[in-house]
Amino acid sequence: MVIEDLENQIIFLDTAPLIYFIEGNSEYQLKLEKVFKLNDNDLFKFITSSITLPDVLVKPLGNGETKIVEQ
Secondary structure: OOHHHHOOOEEEOOHHHHHHHHHOOOOOHHHHHHHHHHHHOOOOEEEOOOOHHHHHHHHHHHHOOHHHHHO
16 A cells, blocks of 8 residues: 555544654654645545644653744
């Protein structure tokens, strides 16, 4: 399966890919950029858990990384 096969689908997005993307995890960054650009172009839609936001923010808030929190 290639990502384009997901056209018009609703995709569950777990917290980890968001954290990797926001923090610029070099191992996954290029792949995630492609996925998020395709999402921005409405190829498919993401849904996620209601606890994703607190999960994503806990480390940057604890470290005082306001720039990441604002993203």
